[in-house]
Amino acid sequence: MQKKVIQGGVLLDGTGNPPVKDAVVVIEGNKITKIGKKGEVKLAQEKNVDIIEAKGKTIMPGMIDSHVHIYTDGETSGFTSLPINYNELALAMRSIPRLKKILEMGITSLRDGGSGWGWLEVALRDAINRGDIVGPRFVTSGYHLTVTGGHGHFLPPWLASHKEQCGMHCDGPDEWRKAARLNIYNGTDNVKVVASRDIISPGIATASQPTLEELTAAIEEAHKMGKGAIAHAQGPDAIQKAIKAGANSIVHGFFLDEKSADMMVENNVFLESTNLYVKRVMNMGKGELPDWMVEKAIETWEDKKKNFKMYLDKGIKISFGSDCGVPFLKQGDNALELVMFVELGMSPMAAIVAATKTAAEAIGYGDKVGTIEEGKFADIIMVDGNPLDDISILSEVEKIKMVMKDGNVVITR
Ligand SMILES: [Zn+2]
Structure with missing residues (x-):
């Protein structure tokens, strides 16, 4: 050998x-x-x-980024016109060099936090595993599950039934259950649920949209099949609901309070705090993105400056998740998130552990890599x-x- x-x-x-x-x-x-x-x-x-x-x-x-969206590459105003300019095959092709670039930046495992679009992640993962294309170990999540009009569905309402997008509208526990099953049927490794709105979706970022029953139905299906469950959640209500429903990881977790932090620790839930995303929208968004997005980012960053140390003191397991793909975050720049960790009060050693051991555990690869x-x-x-x-x-x-x-x-x- x-x-x-x-x-x-x-x-x-x-x-x-x-x-x-x-x-x-x-x-x-x-x-x-x-x-x-x-x-x-x-x-x-x-x-x-x-x-x-x-x-x-x-x-x-090798570093492990537990949260990207491979179908995008930091587009700002062009983000919402993607479905007009590209179909799912075109977006899959455009993702191929990004995977190579990410690997060559030292990220040897990568989890997609949900790209949807014809389950392009699954096709890309299988192509990497066959050796047809070059990329990190790639863990997939498929379509986000979200309520009608919820975050994660970026088309205007008159195109809501358009099939090519990254989120799936579902209402009521049965539809959430069916959508989770459909993702798993199509080969995803995780189920991604959207428990709240977001700084880049209009309205109140922390509004908790799906019910506990809806979230529980989808997450139950994921766990039954040995899959992970990732919840997009901002604000204590959505975060706590997602934890009660059984989520393994909370994405963003903005405005996380002490009670939510305690619940995360008790339930061994990982946090992908996506700090770079907030910083970039705050610092670079003016003139490129609507003012309300920038304002929400400023408010979120203020909260992070105040509370990130509390997350660390409570002992929340923070996993490196860059959210690369979202506005201003190009694939390959992923590890800049570690600079944010240190800026917000983490030691460099803890940032490295977040990007290796903890992230490996978060994506279910703790016994293999990290x-x-x-x-x-x-x-x-x-x-x-x-x-x-x-x-x-x-x-x-x-x-x-x-x-x-x-x-x-x-x-x-
Ligand atoms: Zn994301």
Whole structure:
């Protein structure tokens, strides 16, 4: 079996353990088989060994972004005209180079938070797994389930019955149940429910639209089939309803209060806090997006500045989820979210754990990837410099010197 040895760098294993200098990581086939320090790990004089020198670099697990929308690429005013200009096949084709770009930025696992559009995520995931196209391990969610007129359905009402879109309208527990079944039937790994509105949908962002019964019906179907359930939720009412309904992850969680935080911890629910999304709409939205979106983003950022530390103090499991695809967030810029984590009060080490171990657990891959441990798949990156000193290097293309997925070197720089 082909053996690879990465040696001489500083190892950050993704668990939060202190860095290890002069580390050695041995990879056989697609698995990590040995970890130690230089001089400690005895390498037999075998022929079939590739040595990867890591002196001056940091070795860490491939990052995991638990929340993107691959069918979009940061469009602003063009976002709502997508269905007019493209069909689902065109959007799938446009997603192919984005997946490659994301992987080459060191993100070796990726979860789509719901792209819909003919279940293009499922087709893309299967193409990656067959080796037809290049991309991270890709976890899919399909169409968002939302009430009639709810967030996640971006077409105007006179086009509401148009089939090509990212959300599915459903009303009443039976329709929510059926929509969840339809997603699973089409091969998704998760069911995504929309429990509230949003800063980019008109009206009150925290308005909690579906009933507890509707959310529960869809989530029950997901769990029955061994799938995850992700809930878009903003405001305590929607967040708490989604937790009661059994959601595994809360996306956004804006205006999360202490009671909701306690419930998240008690129920082991992950949070994708999508901070970069808010910051970008706030700072770049003026003139590009309607004023009301920018105003809602400003209000949300104020709340984050006040409350993000509370999330950390309560011990909520925060998972790196960039929401790339939404206005101003181009695919490939995903790791800029980690800079937001640090700006809002997280330590760089905690930000790295959020982007590796915790995100792996959030997407259901905790036993496979997310840490550099013996027996796990060899998804490893090598970074120029130390992200504990400057977290932003994880989002700089020239700093990501090597990306390995499943034991194969995808790119070196
Ligand atoms: Zn999203």
